Amino acid sequence: MNDPRQISAQTEKALDSNDIKIRARDVQVYYGDNHAIKDVDVDILDKTVTAFIGPSGCGKSTFLRCINRMNDTIDIARIEGEILLDGQDIYDPSIDPVQLRAKVGMVFQKPNPFPKSIYDNIAYGPRIHGLARNRAELDEIVEKSLRRGAIWDEVKDRLDAPGTSLSGGQQQRLCIARAVATEPEVLLMDEPCSALDPIATAQVEELIDELRARYSVVIVTHSMQQAARVSQRTAFFHLGNLVEYGLTSDIFTNPRDSRTESYITGRIG
Amino acid sequence: MLGTTFVVILALSAGWYFLLRRRAMAAAGPRLADLHSRPSYHGFYAALGSFLAGTAVLLVVGIGWGLWNDMQLQNQIGQALPESSAIERQLVLSDAKAVADGALPSRSGELRSAVAERHATLETARQWGTAALALAAALAFGLLAWRRSDRDFRARNRTERMVTIVLWATAAIAVLTTLGIVLSLIFETANFFSNIGWRIDKFLFGTTWSPLSGVQSGQMNPDKVGAVPLFAGTFLITLIAMIVAVPIGLMAAIYLADFASPRTRSVVKPMLEILAGIPTVVYGFFAAITVAPFIRQSGEALGISVASESALAAGVVMGIMIIPFISSLSDDVINAVPQSLRDGSYGLGATKAETIRQVVLPSALPGIVSAVLLGVSRAVGETMIVVMAAGQGANLTLNPLEAVTTVTVQIVMLITGDTEASTAAGPAFTLGFTLFCITLLMNIIALRIVRRYRELYD
Ligand SMILES: Nc1ncnc2c1ncn2[C@@H]1O[C@H](COP(=O)(O)OP(=O)(O)OP(=O)(O)O)[C@@H](O)[C@H]1O
Ligand SMILES: [Mg+2]
Numbered sequence: 001m002n003d004p005r006q007i008s009a010q011t012e013k014a015l016d017s018n019d020i021k022i023r024a025r026d027v028q029v030y031y032g033d034n035h036a037i038k039d040v041d042v043d044i045l046d047k048t049v050t051a052f053i054g055p056s057g058c059g060k061s062t063f064l065r066c067i068n069r070m071n072d073t074i075d076i077a078r079i080e081g082e083i084l085l086d087g088q089d090i091y092d093p094s095i096d097p098v099q100l101r102a103k104v105g106m107v108f109q110k111p112n113p114f115p116k117s118i119y120d121n122i123a124y125g126p127r128i129h130g131l132a133r134n135r136a137e138l139d140e141i142v143e144k145s146l147r148r149g150a151i152w153d154e155v156k157d158r159l160d161a162p163g164t165s166l167s168g169g170q171q172q173r174l175c176i177a178r179a180v181a182t183e184p185e186v187l188l189m190d191e192p193c194s195a196l197d198p199i200a201t202a203q204v205e206e207l208i209d210e211l212r213a214r215y216s217v218v219i220v221t222h223s224m225q226q227a228a229r230v231s232q233r234t235a236f237f238h239l240g241n242l243v244e245y246g247l248t249s250d251i252f253t254n255p256r257d258s259r260t261e262s263y264i265t266g267r268i269g
Numbered sequence: 270m271l272g273t274t275f276v277v278i279l280a281l282s283a284g285w286y287f288l289l290r291r292r293a294m295a296a297a298g299p300r301l302a303d304l305h306s307r308p309s310y311h312g313f314y315a316a317l318g319s320f321l322a323g324t325a326v327l328l329v330v331g332i333g334w335g336l337w338n339d340m341q342l343q344n345q346i347g348q349a350l351p352e353s354s355a356i357e358r359q360l361v362l363s364d365a366k367a368v369a370d371g372a373l374p375s376r377s378g379e380l381r382s383a384v385a386e387r388h389a390t391l392e393t394a395r396q397w398g399t400a401a402l403a404l405a406a407a408l409a410f411g412l413l414a415w416r417r418s419d420r421d422f423r424a425r426n427r428t429e430r431m432v433t434i435v436l437w438a439t440a441a442i443a444v445l446t447t448l449g450i451v452l453s454l455i456f457e458t459a460n461f462f463s464n465i466g467w468r469i470d471k472f473l474f475g476t477t478w479s480p481l482s483g484v485q486s487g488q489m490n491p492d493k494v495g496a497v498p499l500f501a502g503t504f505l506i507t508l509i510a511m512i513v514a515v516p517i518g519l520m521a522a523i524y525l526a527d528f529a530s531p532r533t534r535s536v537v538k539p540m541l542e543i544l545a546g547i548p549t550v551v552y553g554f555f556a557a558i559t560v561a562p563f564i565r566q567s568g569e570a571l572g573i574s575v576a577s578e579s580a581l582a583a584g585v586v587m588g589i590m591i592i593p594f595i596s597s598l599s600d601d602v603i604n605a606v607p608q609s610l611r612d613g614s615y616g617l618g619a620t621k622a623e624t625i626r627q628v629v630l631p632s633a634l635p636g637i638v639s640a641v642l643l644g645v646s647r648a649v650g651e652t653m654i655v656v657m658a659a660g661q662g663a664n665l666t667l668n669p670l671e672a673v674t675t676v677t678v679q680i681v682m683l684i685t686g687d688t689e690a691s692t693a694a695g696p697a698f699t700l701g702f703t704l705f706c707i708t709l710l711m712n713i714i715a716l717r718i719v720r721r722y723r724e725l726y727d
């Protein structure tokens with residue numbers, strides 16, 4: 001009964017189509033002539049942590065950026081196929097990417113705090129979307145977000161200091177807190193822990209686990225251990241293809257594809 | 270003669286280069302790597318050293334010997350004309366030199382021909398002597414290098430030290446020139462102030478500018494050197510120029526950096542920068558011949574009386590001239606704001622407008638401010654447009670439709686006017702010095718801001 005695969009199999013049965021948060025079909029991404037994402041079909045579930053793994057340059061970040069249309073800002077990027085969020089095609093002309101991104105938040109691979117105070121960094125999103133009615137509510141959101149980003153204790157005495165004055169790892173947690181502050185339904189995290197020490201990493205993983213109760217989280221990671229620890233689903237990308245997608249426990253204990261097996265055992269990538 | 274010597278020194282050092290390089294290679298023996306310095310460094314050391322030694326001797330001895338000769342000729346003249354004034358003696362000397370060079374003297378006479386003869390002998394000695402000494406120095410340095418050059422000789426370190434000294438010297442020249450200009454400005458300014466009995470307050474706060482009226486003996490009337498109208502004029506025109514240039518330049522920069530496609534940008538940006546390449550004289554007569562009449566006619570149509578030369582015309586055209594400074598610099602700083610910051614903002618669901626207003630512009634603000642300050646410096650120092658389009662009358666007014674004058678215009682008037690240069694120079698230098706202080710202050714502020722901006726992303 002303690003076999004993780006059996007437990008997962010039981011949860012699997014309980015799923016119905018309502019639990020699919022994002023449905024991607026036949027997605028292609030081109031950067032100019034470079035075909036970076038090829039025929040990707042994937043269903044990302046609600047209230048689940050999904051890990052994207054794969055060797056460097058295989059298109060994990062690219063696919064992640066498709067989900068909140070961040071690739072719109074890259075002139076040479078071209079996207080084909082269909083991505084549905086709650087059944088709505090996000091590339092439909094009637095969809096406003098600004099509203100989409102309010103629902104699908106993102107933490108980037110490199111920390112990018114605004115050159116504003118720590119407080120204003122966090123308050124930025126809530127202010128834009130009018131999440132706080134007054135200063136007290138805003139203060140509350142800022143404190144809650146910083147706590148969830150596991151950085152409150154380090155910055156609570158210097159909320160007026162510029163966000164850029166923090167260390168790299170602190171900046172990354174600030175960016176996580178900033179993304180959480182807008183209460184997105186889906187949080188996309190691109191290697192959020194690559195600049196963090198083990199303690200901060202553990203705190204962020206705790207946060208991810210906590211977010212799972214309400215949101216769908218997609219995390220790109222190069223750490224197999226992290227993928228195994230935090231995610232329920234894992235997608236393995238290789239050279240722009242989605243090679244294998246399934247329960248994390250299956251991918252790590254019983255990969256179906258030989259490329260997945262070589263990657264998780266450290267032979268490619 | 271001395272020119273030829275210089276060429277010979279050049280050839281000599283080139284020769285030393287090849288000789289020393291050969292020698293170093295020979296000294297190395299079978300393994301070239303045993304040399305402390307590469308053979309070309311041995312060559313460079315000898316070449317650079319002998320060139321510097323020769324040129325330095327050429328300059329120092331050549332000039333010093335010339336001064337010494339002049340002193341001797343002065344003595345000779347002094348003995349012949351013991352009662353004469355310094356200016357008279359100088360006149361005799363320059364006439365004598367003209368005679369010796371075969372040019373036409375202002376007057377001729379026995380004394381002049383005698384001095385000319387003496388000058389010719391002294392000059393020949395100076396030229397041959399200087400040439401010989403310079404060549405000797407260049408040769409001697411090469412020989413020294415030849416004797417020292419062996420396997421362990423640290424030719425590289427010595428060459429590097431020599432190059433450092435040369436670089437230092439060139440930097441020193443730039444700094445000393447600046448210092449010299451500033452000192453002469455200060456000196457002339459002090460001179461002028463002592464001329465008006467140290468009534469600095471009259472200069473700074475007086476409202477009548479007519480410094481040369483009734484000047485006879487170089488003594489000026491402190492009541493007529495009030496520079497306020499000039500600074501008010503400069504201020505007014507600068508203000509108009511910035512009102513034109515800042516919004517247009519800044520918005521053009523935002524368009525170029527965040528909205529234009531790369532194709533548009535690659536066409537529009539160079540076109541804007543062409544504006545900066547138009548000579549200010551052209552802007553000046555554009556202002557005087559096209560813009561000023563247009564403004565006057567428009568004014569008449571509206572029933573407003575407009576002077577034919579107005580601050581408005583000059584200011585508007587100056588603003589157009591400054592647009593590319595502001596747009597180009599601002600575009601650069603806006604572009605320097607990392608894409609990742611914009612992504613961060615978009616990723617939180619911000620619109621393009623929110624991103625530009627709340628993330629991009631604040632990040633670029635220090636750079637934009639310094640671009641604006643550089644634009645202000647340009648406007649304050651600009652002369653040509655104002656000379657042609659704003660008039661010369663020192664009116665104290667803030668009405669942009671009247672003729673005003675600026676600090677720079679008055680400097681031009683003073684220096685190119687009929688009054689003797691030594692009299693007019695005083696107020697002109699003082700105005701120049703004040704202007705210099707203002708622009709210096711602004712440039713310092715701009716540089717400060719730029720420096721702080723650089724630290725932001727490090
Ligand atoms: N802005 C861009 N312009 C052009 N090509 C790009 C761009 N971003 C990514 N690519 C290309 O797309 C491919 C996938 O890149 P992507 O960043 O998605 O890889 P990744 O899996 O995230 O790698 P890593 O693990 O190193 O972050 C690469 O071949 C890359 O060269
Ligand atoms: Mg990536």
